[in-house]
Structure formats: structure tokens, C-alpha cells
Amino acid sequence: MRYVSTRGEAPVLNFEQAMLTGLARDGGLYLPETVPALSDIGALEGLPYEVAAFRVLKPFTGDSFSDEELQGAIARAYQGFRHVARAPLTQLAPGHHLLELFHGPTLAFKDFAMQLIGQLFQIALARSGQRITIVGATSGDTGSAAIEAFRGLSNVDVFILFPHGRVSEVQRRQMTTPDDANVHALAMDGHFDDCQARLKDLFNDHAFRDQVGLAGVNSINWGRVLAQIVYYVTSAVSLGAPYREVDFTVPTGNFGDIFAGSIARAMGVPIRRLVVATNQNDILHRALTTGEYRMGEVHPSISPSMDIQVSSNFERALFMAYGGDAGAIRQLMDELKAGGFSISQGALQALQDQYASGRVSEDETTAMIRTIREETGQIICPHTAVGVQVARDHLEPGVPMITLATAHPAKFPDAVEAAIGIRPDLPPHMADIFDLPERVTRVENDNDALKSLILERRIA
Numbered sequence: 001m002r003y004v005s006t007r008g009e010a011p012v013l014n015f016e017q018a019m020l021t022g023l024a025r026d027g028g029l030y031l032p033e034t035v036p037a038l039s040d041i042g043a044l045e046g047l048p049y050e051v052a053a054f055r056v057l058k059p060f061t062g063d064s065f066s067d068e069e070l071q072g073a074i075a076r077a078y079q080g081f082r083h084v085a086r087a088p089l090t091q092l093a094p095g096h097h098l099l100e101l102f103h104g105p106t107l108a109f110k111d112f113a114m115q116l117i118g119q120l121f122q123i124a125l126a127r128s129g130q131r132i133t134i135v136g137a138t139s140g141d142t143g144s145a146a147i148e149a150f151r152g153l154s155n156v157d158v159f160i161l162f163p164h165g166r167v168s169e170v171q172r173r174q175m176t177t178p179d180d181a182n183v184h185a186l187a188m189d190g191h192f193d194d195c196q197a198r199l200k201d202l203f204n205d206h207a208f209r210d211q212v213g214l215a216g217v218n219s220i221n222w223g224r225v226l227a228q229i230v231y232y233v234t235s236a237v238s239l240g241a242p243y244r245e246v247d248f249t250v251p252t253g254n255f256g257d258i259f260a261g262s263i264a265r266a267m268g269v270p271i272r273r274l275v276v277a278t279n280q281n282d283i284l285h286r287a288l289t290t291g292e293y294r295m296g297e298v299h300p301s302i303s304p305s306m307d308i309q310v311s312s313n314f315e316r317a318l319f320m321a322y323g324g325d326a327g328a329i330r331q332l333m334d335e336l337k338a339g340g341f342s343i344s345q346g347a348l349q350a351l352q353d354q355y356a357s358g359r360v361s362e363d364e365t366t367a368m369i370r371t372i373r374e375e376t377g378q379i380i381c382p383h384t385a386v387g388v389q390v391a392r393d394h395l396e397p398g399v400p401m402i403t404l405a406t407a408h409p410a411k412f413p414d415a416v417e418a419a420i421g422i423r424p425d426l427p428p429h430m431a432d433i434f435d436l437p438e439r440v441t442r443v444e445n446d447n448d449a450l451k452s453l454i455l456e457r458r459i460a
């Protein structure tokens with residue numbers, strides 16, 4: 001399998017190289033040259049998650065990993081999940097299902113991808129003897145998932161940039177309490193978009209990139225998207241695919257999760273529609289309804305993991321909607337630097353053929369946490385509540401709807417308590433998080449400051 005950049009001017013890579021690289025050298029994102037069809041989808045029914053995962057992932061990894069290596073990596077990635085189904089499907093209402101993606105070590109769906117690429121990185125690095133510096137930007141959940149996947153490794157440093165004061169206390173403590181010497185939590189002044197912009201600057205500084213062996217594990221990394229395809233396939237199959245269509249609603253920020261659904265669809269899983277659910281930071285909803293992608297201000301919300309204006313993986317969806325025209329994508333991304341762009345009529349039509357969207361206010365989010373508690377007894381996190389509200393607006397008789405429950409409610413106790421008066425308990429493995437000392441470094445929103453800090457702190 002060959003991987004090409006959405007901007008068309010970076011080397012074509014195999015899976016292992018694309019995963020280790022993260023962002024392409026031309027600033028673009030890697031995608032498989034063609035999406036393989038998934039054979040015998042019906043035969044996945046009832047299989048253990050790990051077995052299904054191997055069948056879904058193998059065509060994309062090609063000969064980068066042997067069957068034994070890939071199977072071993074998958075087994076180790078998911079053995080620490082606290083639910084034997086890994087991604088269990090529960091029912092919210094007739095025709096409406098919840099895909100629980102929060103049973104991993106850091107309680108958000110990010111663990112599905114991060115645990116797996118953690119294992120694959122280790123195999124690749126052991127083979128090459130390379131040392132790397134991982135730098136990641138996080139709106140809250142990617143950071144802890146990356147730290148959990150890479151902590152304690154001798155050939156990897158992990159630097160995580162998070163927006164100071166804009167993540168929940170549980171999210172922050174998950175990043176600042178691990179005491180491994182190779183873990184570096186950096187609180188940056190600004191929003192998530194600023195963290196992501198500094199990260200891209202580091203990657204585009206080719207001298208620095210080569211000097212520290214920079215590797216990226218943000219959702220721009222193809223390996224992340226790839227791992228997420230699996231639960232779209234397994235959940236669709238348990239509701240009757242390939243013999244019945246399903247819809248998905250996905251709480252969305254950087255577009256990495258929902259884009260994995262789009263790849264599952266391209267592989268032949270009968271997904272009728274992928275519904276983008278946004279909070280008040282609704283740039284994606286506006287883009288998909290009007291064709292105008294225009295950056296505004298970020299307004300902090302009670303679903304902070306979706307507080308974003310620059311949705312990186314949307315570039316991949318645009319590349320596909322523009323029929324793989326890298327020149328057109330380069331042009332759009334140039335225009336984005338000046339604030340925004342208009343999507344062509346043809347491309348907008350292609351996007352609207354598979355994506356729908358909706359926006360949810362803060363009050364509606366709180367109200368939905370309460371409604372679900374009343375209707376089912378279940379407690380959902382604010383991101384999931386955004387998804388459930390949008391899903392309800394898009395229910396279609398006869399087509400099962402699957403809403404992705406992207407995080408555990410205990411990660412966002414303040415928002416949950418404001419809605420239902422209950423502070424959800426953290427699972428036992430995290431119960432001591434409020435007692436542990438924190439280690440964190442404040443850093444300005446400045447590239448040179450960041451570079452010197454990384455050079456000074458790195459141990460690998």
C-alpha cells in the first residue's frame with residue numbers, strides 16, 4: 001500500500017514511513033493511494049474485536065508489519081481496556097444506539113488509536129534503532145492518550161502542548177501526574193488552534209525536524225485514522241451490515257474520528273450518512289451547509305475537546321471530494337492562511353452526499369445530559385450529549401443510528417454535575433489522580449521558545 005500527500009509534493013511512502021512521519025513534508029496529510037475493499041464483511045459478525053481489527057487493518061499496513069507483528073500489536077493495544085467487547089454498543093432508544101469508546105486507559109476514544117500506534121512505533125523503532133521526539137498538541141484527550149501509550153520508553157520523548165486553563169482538571173492531571181522522565185507536559189498560552197499551529201511550524205522546520213527525529217501522533221497521523229476504522233466496521237456489522245444500512249453521528253473537532261467512518265464507507269460498509277456534530281464552535285457545520293470555510297474565534301465550551309476552528313483532517317475529506325486534485329488543495333490551504341476559502345460546487349455536493357451536520361448550544365448540551373439520565377439512567381459526557389442531540393435531529397425510520405460516545409463522563413465532572421447534580425466517579429485505576437503531584441511547564445505561544453525547551457528537556 002502506497003501513501004500520498006494531500007498536497008502532492010511530498011515523497012510517496014509505505015505504511016510504516018507514513019506512520020512514523022505524521023505530517024507530510026509539504027505540509028499535507030498522508031492518505032492511501034486507493035482504499036481497499038473489505039471482503040466478506042458479514043463474516044466479521046460475532047468475532048472478537050482484535051480478530052476483526054486484524055482483518056480490517058491488514059490491507060492498509062501491507063508488508064510494513066508481518067501478520068504476527070500486527071496481531072501481537074493489536075492484542076497488546078487492547079488488553080488493558082476494561083470491557084471485553086472493547087467498543088460495546090448499547091441502546092438509547094428504539095433505532096438509536098450508543099457506541100461506547102471510553103473503556104480504554106484514559107477514558108476517551110483516543111485510546112483506540114494511540115494504544116495501537118504506540119505498539120506499532122515500538123516494533124518499528126526496535127527494528128531501526130532510531131530515537132524519536134514526539135510532539136503533540138491536544139485539546140484535552142489526545143495528550144493523555146499519547147502519554148499513556150509512550151510513557152517510560154527509552155527511545156522516545158513525548159512533549160504534549162495543551163492550551164493553558166482550557167482543559168478540564170481531570171484532563172490536565174492525566175497529563176501532569178505521570179512521573180516518567182520521558183514525559184513532558186507543556187501548558188501553552190492560547191487556544192488549541194495555537195498549539196496545533198506551533199506544532200505544524202515545528203514540522204515545517206525541516207532542520208529541526210531532522211535534528212530531533214520529530215514524530216507526530218496527532219490525528220493528522222494516518223495510523224490514528226486507520227485504527228479508528230475498526231469500530232465503525234464492528235458496530236455496523238453488529239446492527240446488520242452488510243445487509244442493512246446504518247447512520248453514524250460523531251462529536252467532531254479535528255475531523256479525525258468521523259473521517260475514519262468515511263474510509264469504512266469507502267471500503268464497502270453500507271454507511272448511509274455520517275453526521276458531524278459540533279458545539280458552538282461550528283465551523284464544520286457552516287462549511288458543510290454553506291460551502292464557506294471561514295475561521296472565527298474559538299469560544300470555550302463545556303465540550304472542550306471540540307473547541308476548534310482549524311479542523312486538520314477536513315483536508316483529507318476535501319482531497320477526496322476534489323477527486324484527489326492536490327493542486328486544488330494547495331490553493332485552498334493557501335487561502336486558509338488568509339482566513340478561509342469557498343468549496344467548489346462539485347466538491348460540496350460530494351461532501352453533502354455522505355456528510356450531514358448539526359450544531360448544539362451549551363444549554364442544549366446540558367439539557368441532553370439530563371434527558372438521557374431521565375430516559376435511560378445512563379450518564380453521558382458533554383461531547384456525547386452534543387452527538388446525541390444532533391443524532392436525534394437526523395433519525396431516519398428504518399436506518400439504525402449509532403452515536404459515538406467519545407469520552408467517559410468522569411472526565412468532565414463539572415459539566416455533568418451542572419446538568420444532573422451528580423459527580424460521576426472515576427474508575428478505580430484513576431482514583432488517586434487528585435492526590436498525585438503535578439509536573440508541568442508553562443510555555444509562551446512562540447516557536448523559538450518551544451524549540452529551545454524541547455532541545456533542553458529531551459532525554460532520548
Ligand SMILES: *Cc1c(COP(=O)(O)O)cnc(C)c1O
Nearest residue numbers: 141253254255256257305406407
Ligand atoms: C478528540 C475528541 C473529539 C473530537 O474528535 P476529532 O477526531 O478531533 O473530530 C470529540 N470528543 C472527545 C471526547 C474527544 O476527545
